[in-house]
Amino acid sequence: MTTPAYTLSAETRARLEGVSTASVATALFKRGLRNQFIQGVSPVCYKGRRMVGQAFTLRYIPAREDRNPITVFRNADHPQRVAVETCPPGWVLVMDSRKDARAASAGSILVTRLARRGCAGIVTDGGFRDAEGIGALDMPAYHQRPSAPTNLTLHEALDLNVPIACGDVPVFPGDVLLGDGDGVMVIPAALADEIAAECTGMESFEDFVLEQVNAGAAVIGLYPPTTDAAQADYAAWRDRTGR
Amino acid sequence: MTTPAYTLSAETRARLEGVSTASVATALFKRGLRNQFIQGVSPVCYKGRRMVGQAFTLRYIPAREDRNPITVFRNADHPQRVAVETCPPGWVLVMDSRKDARAASAGSILVTRLARRGCAGIVTDGGFRDAEGIGALDMPAYHQRPSAPTNLTLHEALDLNVPIACGDVPVFPGDVLLGDGDGVMVIPAALADEIAAECTGMESFEDFVLEQVNAGAAVIGLYPPTTDAAQADYAAWRDRTGR
Amino acid sequence: MTTPAYTLSAETRARLEGVSTASVATALFKRGLRNQFIQGVSPVCYKGRRMVGQAFTLRYIPAREDRNPITVFRNADHPQRVAVETCPPGWVLVMDSRKDARAASAGSILVTRLARRGCAGIVTDGGFRDAEGIGALDMPAYHQRPSAPTNLTLHEALDLNVPIACGDVPVFPGDVLLGDGDGVMVIPAALADEIAAECTGMESFEDFVLEQVNAGAAVIGLYPPTTDAAQADYAAWRDRTGR
Amino acid sequence: MTTPAYTLSAETRARLEGVSTASVATALFKRGLRNQFIQGVSPVCYKGRRMVGQAFTLRYIPAREDRNPITVFRNADHPQRVAVETCPPGWVLVMDSRKDARAASAGSILVTRLARRGCAGIVTDGGFRDAEGIGALDMPAYHQRPSAPTNLTLHEALDLNVPIACGDVPVFPGDVLLGDGDGVMVIPAALADEIAAECTGMESFEDFVLEQVNAGAAVIGLYPPTTDAAQADYAAWRDRTGR
Amino acid sequence: MTTPAYTLSAETRARLEGVSTASVATALFKRGLRNQFIQGVSPVCYKGRRMVGQAFTLRYIPAREDRNPITVFRNADHPQRVAVETCPPGWVLVMDSRKDARAASAGSILVTRLARRGCAGIVTDGGFRDAEGIGALDMPAYHQRPSAPTNLTLHEALDLNVPIACGDVPVFPGDVLLGDGDGVMVIPAALADEIAAECTGMESFEDFVLEQVNAGAAVIGLYPPTTDAAQADYAAWRDRTGR
Amino acid sequence: MTTPAYTLSAETRARLEGVSTASVATALFKRGLRNQFIQGVSPVCYKGRRMVGQAFTLRYIPAREDRNPITVFRNADHPQRVAVETCPPGWVLVMDSRKDARAASAGSILVTRLARRGCAGIVTDGGFRDAEGIGALDMPAYHQRPSAPTNLTLHEALDLNVPIACGDVPVFPGDVLLGDGDGVMVIPAALADEIAAECTGMESFEDFVLEQVNAGAAVIGLYPPTTDAAQADYAAWRDRTGR
Structure with a gap:
C-alpha cells in the first residue's frame, strides 16, 4: 500500500458534485488525457446524485481453485473484507475485476457495510450479486451487470491500494472519481482542483x-x-x- | 449530399406510428430483406411512443488526433453541427459511429437543438453523453450506451447524407426509420408505403x-x-x- | 423427448421462492458446480418476484433460408409453437438460441399464451420481440436484449426437451430454474431439494x-x-x- | 440418430475435389443460401488438397462438473469415442463446440484413429489439443485454434448425428462438406450434385x-x-x- | 473523389522500404498520433518484403439483399471492379469492410489484376476469398482471415477515394501505407517525408x-x-x- | 517483489521438456485445476521444442498519456527494462497485458537481450512488435498477435514479480510454465514435481x-x-x- 499525497478538499468535492462526467471528459481531453472514462460500467440504480470521492483500490486476479475455497472468507485478512473495513469514509472502493462479470465482485452485505461506514461509492468493471439490494442503498454503485456467482468462482482478491486497471482506465490510489448517469470519470489527483x-x-x-x-x-x-x-x-x- | 426522391406522406407516417418494429421486420423478411434491424441500440428512455421519420445521415470515421482538437467546433462548417442545424423537421438524424461507444456521438445540447427544430429523432450505433438530459427530452433517441468522452476523442464527423452503416444495417438518406421499445427498423424508401x-x-x-x-x-x-x-x-x- | 424423473415439490418450490440466486450459486459452488449461472440474460421487466420452475427445453439451430420461409408457422408441428402449447404449467420454457440475439427467440403472443397456460416463466439466451408486451405480463421472462426480427431469420426450432446450452450453462429437462433480479441459476434436479x-x-x-x-x-x-x-x-x- | 437419405456419388466427390469453397459459396448465394460458410475455422495445417465428405455430427453441450470426471472416458458408450469409431469412411466428423475453444474438442489420438479408419476429415468450431500431431496427419482437420485442456473441462459429448450448429452454420447429417485453404462450406445434401x-x-x-x-x-x-x-x-x- | 495533393517521392518510398512499422509507430507516437496501426490484419502470406504505397480507398456498406444480386457485377461501373482498374500503379487499394470478415472483400482474380497493373498492395479489414491464390502473388495483401462467401453477401461497394475507416484507423486518400510482418501503419501524407x-x-x-x-x-x-x-x-x- | 520458495530441479525440467501441454492440462484437471491454460496466445514461430521455466512476472496497467512519454525509457528503473535485465536465466518472463494487443508488450531488441541472458522464454497476452525478429530467435515466445505500436501507447509497466493475470490464468512468481505448439500451461510451483x-x-x-x-x-x-x-x-x- 502507498499513501496518496493528495486529499480532496471540501471545496473541490462540492464543485465536482455540480459538474458532469461529460464536462470533466472534455477538460481532460484538452490536457491530452483521452482515456479516463471507465468503459462498460453503469449505475446499479441511478438516483440523480453524483458520486465524488478518492479511489481506494482492490485488485483481483483470476481465482485458482485450490486457493479459493469458501473457507477463505473465515480469514480476517481476506483482502476483499479488509477493503470493505478500511476504505476511508468519503472515498470510493474501486475494483479491478479484469472486466469479467461472469462472477460477482461483491454482494449487498459488503456494499451495505461500505455505505454504513460513510464511503462515497463503489465501482467494479465486473458485476455485483444481489444488485437489487445494492441498488436500494443510498450510496452510488457502478458495475457492468448483475452476477450471482460468488467472487471466489473467478476472482482472487489480492492487493489493496495499488494502481489498477478498471474498465481499461488506469486508476491510482487517491485519484478522484466522478460518477453520474453516464458512468465514471477518473481524474488524476494532481489535476482534481483545477x-x-x-x-x-x-x-x-x-x-x-x-x-x-x-x-x-x-x-x-x-x-x-x-x-x-x-x-x-x-x-x-x-x-x-x-x- | 444526394437528394432523396421519396417523401414520407402523412398517411404512411400515421400508419407506421401504429405498427411495431416486429411487424415491419416480418413484412421485410417476406420480401427477402433480413437485415434491416439496427443491432445493438436501445431507447435512451422509452416513453411508449414510436419514432417515425426519414433518415438524414452523418458519417463519422476514426478521429486522427491532429485533425480533431477541441477548436474544430469553432468551425461553422463542422459536419456534426451542420447536421444538427440542417436535418429537416420530421426527419431522423442517423449516425454511423462504427458501433464504437467508447466516446460520445453527440450530447444533450445538440440533441435538444434537434428536438427544438422539430426533428423526429436521433439514432447512433455509438453512445450519447449526458444521456440523462437526452432521455428527458420528448424526442426519441436511440444509442448503444451512455458515453461521457467528447466525440473528438474517437470520431471525426465527415459526411452528411451519404449512405452509411448503422448497427450493421445499410441506411440510405431518405429511408424510413421506425423505432419502438425493441429498437429501430430501417425501411427502404421505395417500400415504405406498402x-x-x-x-x-x-x-x-x-x-x-x-x-x-x-x-x-x-x-x-x-x-x-x-x-x-x-x-x-x-x-x-x-x-x-x-x- | 425424455421424461425427467424429478418433480419439484410444493415445499421446495416455496423455499426457492424465498432464496436468492446468489445463495444458490454459493451452495452449488460448495458442491463443485461453478458454472450454473446463465450468463448474459436479465429480466425483461423485473417485478420483485422470483421465478421458480423446472426446465422444458427448446433447441434452435441456425436457420437455413430454404427451410425457414414464413409459411413454416402454418405447420401444426412447428417445435416453437408446440413448445408453447406443451410446456407444463408451473414449468419454465428454456431456449437455446446460441447466445444470438440478432433475431427474436419468441414474441409477445406466444409468451402471453405460455403465461395464460400457467407456465412459470421463459428464458432465452437470445432476445424477445415486442419485449414491452412481454414485460407487461405477470410471468417472468429473461433474455439478452430486445430483438424485432422474426426467429426464422436466424433460428430454426428443432428439438423439444433435449439437454441444451443456455448462456453457457448446460440445462437438462427437469432441472430447476431460479430467477431473480440478478438473473437465472440452473439447479440440477437431483440437488434441488437439498x-x-x-x-x-x-x-x-x-x-x-x-x-x-x-x-x-x-x-x-x-x-x-x-x-x-x-x-x-x-x-x-x-x-x-x-x- | 437419423439415417441421411443422400449418398455422395464418386462423380460428385471427384467434381467437388476440383472446385473451391469460393465457387460453392457463390453458387449457393445464387440459390438464396447466404450462410453456409463455417465462420472462424481454418485448416490445422493446409496441404493444398481439398476435404470432401458427408457430415457425421457430434453435439457438445457445456460440461457440468459432476457429470464429467476423467473416468467418463472408461465408458464404452461415451459419444465422443463412439463418434470416432462409427463415423463412416469417407465422411467428415463435424462437432458443435458452441464456438468455444477454451478447451479441446478432440486430440491427436482420436483424430489419428479417425484418419486410420479412412474418414475424410474432422471439423470443430472449437479447438484441438496436440494440434501439431493432428496437423501431421494426412487427413484434413479444421478448427478455431489449438487448445490444450481436455474436452471434459468445458464440453460434454451428448448426441450423434443430430442437426447441429457449427461456426454459425446449420449442419444436417449427410450434408456435404467442402474444405480448402479458405475454410469449410456446408452444401445441403439435396443440392450437392447440382x-x-x-x-x-x-x-x-x-x-x-x-x-x-x-x-x-x-x-x-x-x-x-x-x-x-x-x-x-x-x-x-x-x-x-x-x- | 478528391485528388490527393501529395505524391510519394522515389526517395521516400525507398526509405520506407527500409524501415519497420514499429519505427514508424514510434515516430508517429512522438507527434501525438497514437492510433495509426490498422488493428486486426496480417499478411496473407508474408515474403519478407515491405509494402509501401499511397492509399486508394474503397468504402463498403452492409449489403441490402435487393441491391446486391449476383448480376450487379455485370455493371461496368461497379465500384469494386472500377477500383481494381483505376487504383494507380504503385498505390495500395485500402478497403473499409467494417471489420466484417464473414464475407469476402475481394478474391484472387481481382487481386491478380491489381498486381498485374503494378499496384503496390491491397488491404482490407475484412477477409479475402481464395486467399491461397492471393498469397501466391508477388504483391503484398493484408486481411483479417480468409472468407469464401462473395462480397455481395454482406458488403455493397459504394465509394471510391473518400476517407474511410480501416481496422479502427482513419485512412485518407493519398496517405502512405507501410506494411511488414507486424501489419500495416498509416502515415498521414503530410508527414510521410519527415x-x-x-x-x-x-x-x-x-x-x-x-x-x-x-x-x-x-x-x-x-x-x-x-x-x-x-x-x-x-x-x-x-x-x-x-x- | 516476493521471493518464490520453489526452485525447478534439473530433473523436473528435463521431464517437462518431454511432456505436452495437453498431458499437463489433464493432470491438473484431475486435481481440480481447470483453468491453467493461457487463453489466446500462440508461439511467435514454433520450432518443435518445448519452453520450460519458472515465471518472472511483469504487470502492465493502462497507460496514462502524461505518465508515458517516450522519454520514460531513459529512466534506468523503467520496470520493463529492469525485467529484461533481471529475469533469471532459465526463467520465463510473463507479462500481464490485460489481453490488449492493440499496442506491443515488447519488441525484438528487448527479447533478444532476454535470449542472450539465457532466459527460457517470454509470454504476453498482448502482442510483440517486430514479431519477425522475435520469431527468428532461438528462445520461445508466445503472444496474441503482432502489434507495431510502442507499449507506451497503451501499457504502463508497473510491477515486477507480483501475482498477475495472463490470458485469464493466475500466474504466481515461481510457477512453472510449459509451452508447446498448442500454447502455454501454468503449473503451480507446489505441484510441478509431481x-x-x-x-x-x-x-x-x-x-x-x-x-x-x-x-x-x-x-x-x-x-x-x-x-x-x-x-x-x-x-x-x-x-x-x-x-
Whole structure:
C-alpha cells in the first residue's frame, strides 16, 4: 500500500458534485488525457446524485481453485473484507475485476457495510450479486451487470491500494472519481482542483447555452461562442444569474 | 449530399406510428430483406411512443488526433453541427459511429437543438453523453450506451447524407426509420408505403389473436390462422371492431 | 423427448421462492458446480418476484433460408409453437438460441399464451420481440436484449426437451430454474431439494447479518461468523425471530 | 440418430475435389443460401488438397462438473469415442463446440484413429489439443485454434448425428462438406450434385479468366463476360483446352 | 473523389522500404498520433518484403439483399471492379469492410489484376476469398482471415477515394501505407517525408543496438543511449559502417 | 517483489521438456485445476521444442498519456527494462497485458537481450512488435498477435514479480510454465514435481496408444485401457521399450 499525497478538499468535492462526467471528459481531453472514462460500467440504480470521492483500490486476479475455497472468507485478512473495513469514509472502493462479470465482485452485505461506514461509492468493471439490494442503498454503485456467482468462482482478491486497471482506465490510489448517469470519470489527483474549477465554469456556460437553445437559438456561433453577440449574451446572463 | 426522391406522406407516417418494429421486420423478411434491424441500440428512455421519420445521415470515421482538437467546433462548417442545424423537421438524424461507444456521438445540447427544430429523432450505433438530459427530452433517441468522452476523442464527423452503416444495417438518406421499445427498423424508401399498409393489417390481426389468447385460445391453428374457424372468427372480429 | 424423473415439490418450490440466486450459486459452488449461472440474460421487466420452475427445453439451430420461409408457422408441428402449447404449467420454457440475439427467440403472443397456460416463466439466451408486451405480463421472462426480427431469420426450432446450452450453462429437462433480479441459476434436479433447504438457512443468516451491519457491525468475524460472539448473537436472533 | 437419405456419388466427390469453397459459396448465394460458410475455422495445417465428405455430427453441450470426471472416458458408450469409431469412411466428423475453444474438442489420438479408419476429415468450431500431431496427419482437420485442456473441462459429448450448429452454420447429417485453404462450406445434401456440376463450370471459366488477367486483360467486361468478345474468347478457350 | 495533393517521392518510398512499422509507430507516437496501426490484419502470406504505397480507398456498406444480386457485377461501373482498374500503379487499394470478415472483400482474380497493373498492395479489414491464390502473388495483401462467401453477401461497394475507416484507423486518400510482418501503419501524407527520414535514422540506431545486444550488452543505458559511452559507441559504429 | 520458495530441479525440467501441454492440462484437471491454460496466445514461430521455466512476472496497467512519454525509457528503473535485465536465466518472463494487443508488450531488441541472458522464454497476452525478429530467435515466445505500436501507447509497466493475470490464468512468481505448439500451461510451483512425474508416465502410455492406433486398433477399451488385454499389451510394450 502507498499513501496518496493528495486529499480532496471540501471545496473541490462540492464543485465536482455540480459538474458532469461529460464536462470533466472534455477538460481532460484538452490536457491530452483521452482515456479516463471507465468503459462498460453503469449505475446499479441511478438516483440523480453524483458520486465524488478518492479511489481506494482492490485488485483481483483470476481465482485458482485450490486457493479459493469458501473457507477463505473465515480469514480476517481476506483482502476483499479488509477493503470493505478500511476504505476511508468519503472515498470510493474501486475494483479491478479484469472486466469479467461472469462472477460477482461483491454482494449487498459488503456494499451495505461500505455505505454504513460513510464511503462515497463503489465501482467494479465486473458485476455485483444481489444488485437489487445494492441498488436500494443510498450510496452510488457502478458495475457492468448483475452476477450471482460468488467472487471466489473467478476472482482472487489480492492487493489493496495499488494502481489498477478498471474498465481499461488506469486508476491510482487517491485519484478522484466522478460518477453520474453516464458512468465514471477518473481524474488524476494532481489535476482534481483545477479540473473542478474549470468545469464549474463550463457547466455555467452550458446552462446558458441550453437556455438559449430551448428558446430557439441555433448552436453554430453559440456553442462554442464564436460570435461577439454570443459572448455578450453570455456575459449578460452571468451578470443576471450571478454565475 | 444526394437528394432523396421519396417523401414520407402523412398517411404512411400515421400508419407506421401504429405498427411495431416486429411487424415491419416480418413484412421485410417476406420480401427477402433480413437485415434491416439496427443491432445493438436501445431507447435512451422509452416513453411508449414510436419514432417515425426519414433518415438524414452523418458519417463519422476514426478521429486522427491532429485533425480533431477541441477548436474544430469553432468551425461553422463542422459536419456534426451542420447536421444538427440542417436535418429537416420530421426527419431522423442517423449516425454511423462504427458501433464504437467508447466516446460520445453527440450530447444533450445538440440533441435538444434537434428536438427544438422539430426533428423526429436521433439514432447512433455509438453512445450519447449526458444521456440523462437526452432521455428527458420528448424526442426519441436511440444509442448503444451512455458515453461521457467528447466525440473528438474517437470520431471525426465527415459526411452528411451519404449512405452509411448503422448497427450493421445499410441506411440510405431518405429511408424510413421506425423505432419502438425493441429498437429501430430501417425501411427502404421505395417500400415504405406498402410496408405501412401491410403492417397495419398485421397489427389488426395480432390484436385479434392477442384477445383470443388472453381469452384462453391455443396458438396452433390461430396464429397463423390455418383453420376455417380462425378465419371466420377474425372476419367477425373485424366486422365487430371496424378494423 | 425424455421424461425427467424429478418433480419439484410444493415445499421446495416455496423455499426457492424465498432464496436468492446468489445463495444458490454459493451452495452449488460448495458442491463443485461453478458454472450454473446463465450468463448474459436479465429480466425483461423485473417485478420483485422470483421465478421458480423446472426446465422444458427448446433447441434452435441456425436457420437455413430454404427451410425457414414464413409459411413454416402454418405447420401444426412447428417445435416453437408446440413448445408453447406443451410446456407444463408451473414449468419454465428454456431456449437455446446460441447466445444470438440478432433475431427474436419468441414474441409477445406466444409468451402471453405460455403465461395464460400457467407456465412459470421463459428464458432465452437470445432476445424477445415486442419485449414491452412481454414485460407487461405477470410471468417472468429473461433474455439478452430486445430483438424485432422474426426467429426464422436466424433460428430454426428443432428439438423439444433435449439437454441444451443456455448462456453457457448446460440445462437438462427437469432441472430447476431460479430467477431473480440478478438473473437465472440452473439447479440440477437431483440437488434441488437439498439446495432449497440449505439456502433457506443461508437466507436466514444473511438477514441476521444485514440487520447487524445496518446497526453498525463490522463484517469481519460476523460474515462468516468466526467469533463465539457472532455465533451466539445469531442463535439469539434465531430464537427471537423464530427463523 | 437419423439415417441421411443422400449418398455422395464418386462423380460428385471427384467434381467437388476440383472446385473451391469460393465457387460453392457463390453458387449457393445464387440459390438464396447466404450462410453456409463455417465462420472462424481454418485448416490445422493446409496441404493444398481439398476435404470432401458427408457430415457425421457430434453435439457438445457445456460440461457440468459432476457429470464429467476423467473416468467418463472408461465408458464404452461415451459419444465422443463412439463418434470416432462409427463415423463412416469417407465422411467428415463435424462437432458443435458452441464456438468455444477454451478447451479441446478432440486430440491427436482420436483424430489419428479417425484418419486410420479412412474418414475424410474432422471439423470443430472449437479447438484441438496436440494440434501439431493432428496437423501431421494426412487427413484434413479444421478448427478455431489449438487448445490444450481436455474436452471434459468445458464440453460434454451428448448426441450423434443430430442437426447441429457449427461456426454459425446449420449442419444436417449427410450434408456435404467442402474444405480448402479458405475454410469449410456446408452444401445441403439435396443440392450437392447440382452444385458440384455448376461449380465445375465456374472453375473452368475462372481458370480462363485468370489466364486472361495474367496476360494483361482488364476485368470489366470479362468477369463476368458481358461483351461478345469475352464470350467468344471463352468459347475458343474451351475448344482449345477441352474443358 | 478528391485528388490527393501529395505524391510519394522515389526517395521516400525507398526509405520506407527500409524501415519497420514499429519505427514508424514510434515516430508517429512522438507527434501525438497514437492510433495509426490498422488493428486486426496480417499478411496473407508474408515474403519478407515491405509494402509501401499511397492509399486508394474503397468504402463498403452492409449489403441490402435487393441491391446486391449476383448480376450487379455485370455493371461496368461497379465500384469494386472500377477500383481494381483505376487504383494507380504503385498505390495500395485500402478497403473499409467494417471489420466484417464473414464475407469476402475481394478474391484472387481481382487481386491478380491489381498486381498485374503494378499496384503496390491491397488491404482490407475484412477477409479475402481464395486467399491461397492471393498469397501466391508477388504483391503484398493484408486481411483479417480468409472468407469464401462473395462480397455481395454482406458488403455493397459504394465509394471510391473518400476517407474511410480501416481496422479502427482513419485512412485518407493519398496517405502512405507501410506494411511488414507486424501489419500495416498509416502515415498521414503530410508527414510521410519527415517520418521516412527520421525512421531511417532510427533503424540505423536499432541495428547498432541489436549488434551490441547480440554481443552481450545490457539494454539499460544503451537503448535509449543515455550514457556517454553508448553515444560514443554509436558514433564510432556510424563512422565504421557509413550509416 | 516476493521471493518464490520453489526452485525447478534439473530433473523436473528435463521431464517437462518431454511432456505436452495437453498431458499437463489433464493432470491438473484431475486435481481440480481447470483453468491453467493461457487463453489466446500462440508461439511467435514454433520450432518443435518445448519452453520450460519458472515465471518472472511483469504487470502492465493502462497507460496514462502524461505518465508515458517516450522519454520514460531513459529512466534506468523503467520496470520493463529492469525485467529484461533481471529475469533469471532459465526463467520465463510473463507479462500481464490485460489481453490488449492493440499496442506491443515488447519488441525484438528487448527479447533478444532476454535470449542472450539465457532466459527460457517470454509470454504476453498482448502482442510483440517486430514479431519477425522475435520469431527468428532461438528462445520461445508466445503472444496474441503482432502489434507495431510502442507499449507506451497503451501499457504502463508497473510491477515486477507480483501475482498477475495472463490470458485469464493466475500466474504466481515461481510457477512453472510449459509451452508447446498448442500454447502455454501454468503449473503451480507446489505441484510441478509431481505433475512432471505423472505426465512422463502419461506420455509413455500415449506413445503406446498411438502406436496401437496407427497399427489399426480401436480406441474404445484401449484409451483409457479398460480391458485386461489393453493393460497387458501396455505392460508388454513397457517391458519391450524400457519406458
